[in-house]
Amino acid sequence: MSTNDVIAHSYHPGLDQKSVKVEICIDSYESVKALCSIVGDDGYRIEVCSNLMSGGGLTPSLGLVTQCHNLLTYNAFMIMIRPRTGSFVYGHAEVDTMLHEIAGFRDLGVRGVVLGCLTEDGKVDVPVTRRLVTAAKPLEVTFHRAFDVTNDWRQAFDDIVSIEGIDRILTSGHAKTAFDGASELSQLIAYANDLKHNRKIIITPASGINADNVSHLRELIPDMEEVHLSCGRSVKEEDSEAIRRGVELGFGKGEVWRLDERRLSEFWQVIAGWK
Known part of the structure; x- marks a missing residue:
């Protein structure tokens, strides 16, 4: 087992063990x-965000990342760099914000950052993305699901692979879930593995993955190397006068996003059986 990523060994009839x-x-x-x-505290990557209940997650606070970073005995943390919800088209001030955030997390010693920038016509913003990736060195870099908003996945991949320092692409295959996008994901993985690109970029399927369907997804995408999931759910905060008053004043719905321990346990049981 790797010290950096949990590895589930899977076997299906007619498929090589991967x-x-x-x-x-x-x-x-x-x-x-x-x-x-x-x-335990060894063997998987953790993507740290803020506000997962709204638009897919934003940049977390330095305080949260510091707390999490001090909790584990190895470097697991990939940090979301996304200053706001909405489009992935960013102005100069927002790019400067992201550069400052990257510098702070890099100095903290995290494993990597997760980012993605587009142009108004739905293409990868190569100059801006390259600036951010350069600022992040020597950290790992994931290009996030902004990829799913691009208008041509082959062109988007070619643009990303041209930026030295990006290690993986997080994607649902331009679909709502990885299952809906399984056909494109299979094509994308084959395209990424083509030696003409001169370097390896890992394709990480994401969205809608859980214990009930991950084995089926593995059958649909036999060359899949990684999966990304939250195993989370919204949890209603304990009823109190402060919560009720806050809801009345528009400070949210009295809910927070938390890891669902039952869902995670079920998922881990499935991948533990992939032997």
Whole structure:
């Protein structure tokens, strides 16, 4: 087993035995603690975001990342760099914000960052993305699901592979879930593995993956090397006068996003059986 990623060895009739690495997405210290209580503190990547209940997650605070970073005995953390919800088209001030955030997390010593920038016509913003990736060196870099908003996945991949320093692409195959996008994901993985690109970029399927369907997804995408999932759910905060008053004043719905320990345990049981 790798010291950096949990590896599930899978076997299906007619398929060679392969391994699949796992990345879990969280937005709270409580979720990281729950994750550690179930699967220990070694062997998986963790994507740290804020506000997973709104638009796919934003840049987390330095305080949260510091707490999480101090919790584990190895470097698991990939940090979302996304200053706001909405489009992935960013102005000069927003790019400067992201550069400052990357510098802070790099100095903290995290494993990597997760980012993605587009142009108004739905293409990868190569100059801006290259600036961010250069600022992140020597960290790992994932290009996130902004990829799914691009208008041509082959062109988007070619643009990404031209930026030295990007290690993987997180994608649902331009679909709502990885299952809906399984055909494109298979094509994309084959395209990424073509030696003409001169370097390896890993394709990481994401969206809608859980214990009930991950084995089927593995059958649909036999060359899949990684999966990304949250195993999370919204949790209603304990009823109190403060919560009720906050809801009345428009400060949210009295809910937070948390790792679902039952869902995670079920998922881990499935991949443990892939031997």
